[in-house]
Amino acid sequence: MGNSKLYKGSLNTIILKLLEEQGKMYGYEITQKVKELTKGELKITEGALYPALHKLEAEGLLDVEVAKVDNRLRKYYKLTEAGEKETVNRLAELEEFIRSMQNLVNPNWSIE
Amino acid sequence: MGNSKLYKGSLNTIILKLLEEQGKMYGYEITQKVKELTKGELKITEGALYPALHKLEAEGLLDVEVAKVDNRLRKYYKLTEAGEKETVNRLAELEEFIRSMQNLVNPNWSIE
DNA sequence: TTCTTATGCATAAGAATTTTATGTATATAT
DNA sequence: ATATATACATAAAATTCTTATGCATAAGAA
Structure with a gap:
């Protein structure tokens, strides 16, 4: 309950952005x-x-690297070079979408 | 080309919000x-x-009202009472999503 | 020590929403 | 005349997600 829904299309960008920040994640x-x-x-x-x-x-x-920690499998993902470039594009797109939505939804807001 | 994509799920909210603002639209x-x-x-x-x-x-x-302008059909839509209530909910949800995305994508931004 | 929860991966069926491709029709501008 | 703008509509396909499973190990609670 109460959890705002995930808009379709945003998941990939979320993944890419997190990997850009964190380096690698499973x-x-x-x-x-x-x-x-x-x-x-x-x-x-x-x-x-x-x-x-x-x-x-x-x-x-993305590139994968398999690891075993505590006898449990982990698949670490990290951005490839192409992934890094694409992340920049996707983020720009998402930011554009957010700005557009704010124009539609609440023109009083501002992003700084 | 170059048009940023519409995140799935946002269309309904966009429609509701515009009708809230504009009263009725086709x-x-x-x-x-x-x-x-x-x-x-x-x-x-x-x-x-x-x-x-x-x-x-x-x-x-939504309620519909058909009109004929210049011999062309127009279907004007406007919010019902239920529609007005739902619009409030959907907008709150979308704003929540936007805030979440900003936390993920660019925590430096602020909404005011 | 058994049972539940957490960790960690995966896939398949179905639902929801959108794109792309059509189709019809009138008005206006070139 | 012809193309573009206006105005509606639907159907097939694609995309992306939810829900439901399934397997397996570790850790914590009862």
Whole structure:
């Protein structure tokens, strides 16, 4: 209850941005980080996350590195060079979307 | 080209918000208004808009009124009472999403 | 020590929303 | 005449997400 929904299309950008900041992360870590950063408002489901990671990898935007910690598997993802470039584009797009929405929704707000 | 994409799920909220502001609008007018307000960044396609309007109407959030101007058909939509209440909710949800995204994407920004 | 919760991955079926491609029709500008 | 703008509509396909499963190990609670 009470958790604002995830707008479709934003997940990939969230993933890319987190990886840009954190260097490398594994799937479960991403779900927890998003929960933490948004105070529980956004919850990334596994059914959305893992296919998204696989697709980003297939597109050449992410590299994987498998590790075993405490006898449990972890797949660390990090941006490729193409991924870094694409992250810049996607973020610009998202910021543009946010600005557009603010113009529509609440022109009184300003971003600084 | 170069038009930033419409995040899925935001279209309904955009429609509701515009109707809240403008009182009543017809479909084509909505597409033009969004183009204008976002300086061409968001383009509402007809294939998305008309089904969305029909659905909002079916949900009881919109009322329709048909008019004929210059021998051309126009369907004016306006919020019902239920629509007005729902608009408040959807806008709150969208603002929450925007804030969450800003926390993820650029914590330096502030909304005032 | 058993049961639940947390950690960690994965996929498949279905739902929701959008894009793209059409189709119809009138008005206006070139 | 022809193209563009106005104005509606729907259907097929694509995209992206939710929900429901499934497997497996670790840690904490009862």
